[in-house]
Structures are given as structure tokens and as C-alpha cells.
Amino acid sequence: MSAQSSRFNTARSTSWLGGGGGPPGSADLLDCVFRPLLACSKMKKYMALWGSLFFFVICVSLYLMMETVNMNSRANVRLADFDENDFNSIESQIHKVEQDIHKNHGTIREIKKILRHIANGDKSSITKLKHLFENEDLDDSNKDSDSIDDLWDSDYKGLQPQKPLPEVVIPDGVCPAFRTESKTQRKIRNAYDVIPFDNIDGGVWKQGWNITYPTNHWENRDNLQVFVVPHTHCDPGWLKTFVGYYQQQTKGIFENMLVKLEEMPDMRLIYAEMSFFSMWWDEISPEKRARVKKLINNGKLEIVAGGWVMTDEANAHYYAMIDQMIEGHTWLNGTLGVKPQAGWSIDPFGLSPTMAYLLKQMGLKNMLIQRVHYSVKKYLAKKKELEFLWRQEWVASTGLRK
Numbered sequence: 001m002s003a004q005s006s007r008f009n010t011a012r013s014t015s016w017l018g019g020g021g022g023p024p025g026s027a028d029l030l031d032c033v034f035r036p037l038l039a040c041s042k043m044k045k046y047m048a049l050w051g052s053l054f055f056f057v058i059c060v061s062l063y064l065m066m067e068t069v070n071m072n073s074r075a076n077v078r079l080a081d082f083d084e085n086d087f088n089s090i091e092s093q094i095h096k097v098e099q100d101i102h103k104n105h106g107t108i109r110e111i112k113k114i115l116r117h118i119a120n121g122d123k124s125s126i127t128k129l130k131h132l133f134e135n136e137d138l139d140d141s142n143k144d145s146d147s148i149d150d151l152w153d154s155d156y157k158g159l160q161p162q163k164p165l166p167e168v169v170i171p172d173g174v175c176p177a178f179r180t181e182s183k184t185q186r187k188i189r190n191a192y193d194v195i196p197f198d199n200i201d202g203g204v205w206k207q208g209w210n211i212t213y214p215t216n217h218w219e220n221r222d223n224l225q226v227f228v229v230p231h232t233h234c235d236p237g238w239l240k241t242f243v244g245y246y247q248q249q250t251k252g253i254f255e256n257m258l259v260k261l262e263e264m265p266d267m268r269l270i271y272a273e274m275s276f277f278s279m280w281w282d283e284i285s286p287e288k289r290a291r292v293k294k295l296i297n298n299g300k301l302e303i304v305a306g307g308w309v310m311t312d313e314a315n316a317h318y319y320a321m322i323d324q325m326i327e328g329h330t331w332l333n334g335t336l337g338v339k340p341q342a343g344w345s346i347d348p349f350g351l352s353p354t355m356a357y358l359l360k361q362m363g364l365k366n367m368l369i370q371r372v373h374y375s376v377k378k379y380l381a382k383k384k385e386l387e388f389l390w391r392q393e394w395v396a397s398t399g400l401r402k
């Protein structure tokens with residue numbers, strides 16, 4: 001009896017919990033309780049979803065409204081920046097372009113006409129064609145020169161230092177250079193038509209130039225004077241890192257420089273890269289700084305170029321070339337108060353006339369260039385034209401002594 005009763009109670013309990021039994025009306029009671037709760041939960045989900053969507057739409061609308069207002073304000077500002085003179089200037093420039101186009105069309109028609117005469121056997125037309133090209137090149141050169149000079153006069157002429165800086169001291173009695181004016185009038189582009197570039201194996205630096213002199217020439221005369229110019233070139237980046245070069249090589253150069261220049265009265269040193277020099281300057285004591293300034297003031301240490309680095313000239317943009325010069329000269333001005341006189345391009349692979357132009361505008365007087373093709377060096381040396389004024393084809397009013 002007890003076993004049956006136990007089985008009955010277990011079955012009854014299971015049936016009640018499963019919803020299959022229980023007291024009368026229990027299923028209706030559960031349904032009445034949970035159905036509103038489920039409906040309320042779904043309603044909250046929908047309300048949260050619609051609320052989020054509504055908030056997103058409002059944010060996007062506000063962003064679009066603000067963007068429209070900003071665009072309109074910028075457009076109004078741009079239009080307000082232009083006055084009647086600006087529009088007249090644009091109109092005159094457009095008119096000038098139209099004139100150039102008409103002129104070019106006329107030149108093309110003239111070339112076609114001359115070529116027809118040449119095809120018919122008229123040899124004199126070849127001379128006419130040559131004169132036509134020469135006149136066009138001259139007009140273009142003058143036009144470019146005028147436009148560059150106008151740009152400099154209008155935008156950059158007023159950018160002058162408040163007071164002139166003292167130049168790097170070159171002491172008297174040390175390798176005097178007779179500053180004769182260069183008479184060279186040579187278009188180096190034409191020289192490339194006659195230079196063989198044969199790259200002969202043999203002679204000085206294996207370039208086939210056997211330099212000789214009579215050995216008894218100096219016996220009864222003054223001794224031959226050989227000038228050795230101690231100088232450095234320190235790459236901020238090549239095979240090592242900038243810090244690696246400084247710690248392993250450049251710092252030792254500076255420390256030895258300070259000792260040797262003070263020990264040897266006739267010794268001089270040339271230095272160019274301010275990136276390393278400034279790092280060393282920040283580390284040394286005030287006593288060493290005073291010694292360095294004394295060497296500079298006495299002309300024993302000469303700062304050349306004064307750029308942050310020795311810039312590449314073959315593929316560097318002129319913005320970067322100017323920027324690194326500004327960086328170096330700003331440091332020199334604020335720290336040592338000197339202004340270099342000479343440029344120093346001994347390691348760039350490729351030498352640009354732009355660099356000579358920039359140095360001239362910066363107030364430097366001359367520059368030294370090194371990595372020129374051996375055949376070009378030999379050509380200029382035989383004609384005694386290694387010293388020359390480097391004039392750019394695109395601006396005829398400047399030149400820098402090389």
C-alpha cells in the first residue's frame with residue numbers, strides 16, 4: 001500500500017509540474033501571469049530598437065546639416081577672399097595663355113611650311129628652321145626667368161634677417177685664394193657632345209690621365225707647397241643608424257678635433273652636418289663649448305653649408321632641400337651665431353643646379369662640388385675652367401662660384 005501510494009504521489013507531482021495535472025484552474029492561472037510578461041518583454045525590445053534607429057537618424061541628419069553649413073561658409077569665405085583685382089588677374093593670365101596658344105599654332109604652321117621646302121630640296125630652309133628653334137628657346141628662357149624673378153620679388157624679397165649674422169671667419173695667411181673673376185662662358189650641355197666618356201683604365205684614379213712633372217723643377221726654387229685640408233663627411237644614415245654612427249664614429253671625430261686643433265697651430269678643419277654637431281653640443285660641458293666657440297672665432301674650425309645633412313641632389317625635392325638648410329642654419333644662428341660662406345657637396349651622387357640657386361639666394365658665396373664624372377673633370381681641367389659660375393638655364397640673373 002505504501003509503495004503504490006508512493007508511485008501515485010510521484011506520478012502526480014510530475015504530472016502537475018509538467019502542466020498535465022494539478023489543481024483545477026492552475027493552467028489558466030499560469031497563462032494569465034506569463035503572457036503579459038512575455039508581451040511586455042517583446043514591446044521593450046521593439047521600443048529599444050526603434051529608439052536606437054530614431055537616434056541614429058537624428059545624428060546623421062545633424063551631421064549633414066552641419067556639413068552643409070560648413071561647406072557654405074567655406075565657399076563664402078573663398079569667394080570673399082577674391083576681390084575684383086584677383087578676378088582681373090586671373091582673366092589676364094587666361095588671356096596670356098590664349099596668346100601663347102595662338103603663337104604656338106603659328107610656330108607649328110611655320111615649321112610645317114619649312115619642312116615642305118626641305119622635302120622639296122631647299123637646303124636654305126634648314127638654316128631657317130635652326131633660327132626658328134633658337135628664337136623659341138630664347139623666348140622661353142627669358143619668360144621663365146622673368147616669372148621666377150617676379151615671384152622672388154613679390155613673395156620672398158621681404159624675408160630678410162633682422163640683423164646680419166657674422167660670417168664664418170677665414171683667417172689671413174692660410175691658403176689665400178686669389179679671387180679672380182671667372183671668364184668661363186660655356187654651355188656644359190654642349191660639352192657633352194664632345195666628351196668621349198671612354199672610361200680609360202690607367203693613370204690617376206684609373207682614368208687614363210698620366211700627370212707628370214720634372215722632378216728637378218723644385219731643387220733650386222722654393223719648396224713645393226702641398227695644402228692638406230682636413231675635412232669630414234658624416235652620413236646620418238647609410239649602413240648604420242643615426243645613433244650608431246654618432247656613438248661609434250662621429251663623436252670620436254669631435255673629441256679628437258677639439259684636442260688636435262688646439263695642439264697644432266696651423267691645423268684647420270671643415271665640418272658640414274649640423275645634425276651630428278648639435279647632438280654632440282648637447283652632451284659636452286660649458287667649458288668644451290667655450291673652446292669650440294674659440295676655435296670657430298679664430299678660423300680654425302670652419303662650418304660649411306651648415307645644413308642639417310649633406311642633402312642628396314639627384315632625387316630630393318627642393319622643399320626638403322630648403323627645409324634641412326633652414327633647420328641647420330637656425331641651429332647655427334641660435335647656438336653659435338655664425339653664417340656659413342661656402343657650400344659643401346662632396347658626396348651627393350648627382351649635382352643639381354637647383355642647389356646652387358638655393359645657396360645663392362641664402363647668401364652663400366661659393367660652393368665645392370666633388371662627385372662629377374671623371375671625364376667632365378678632365379675636360380674642364382684641360383681648359384682651366386674648373387672654377388666657374390654656375391648659371392641655371394631657367395634663371396639668368398644668378399650664379400655661384402664653383
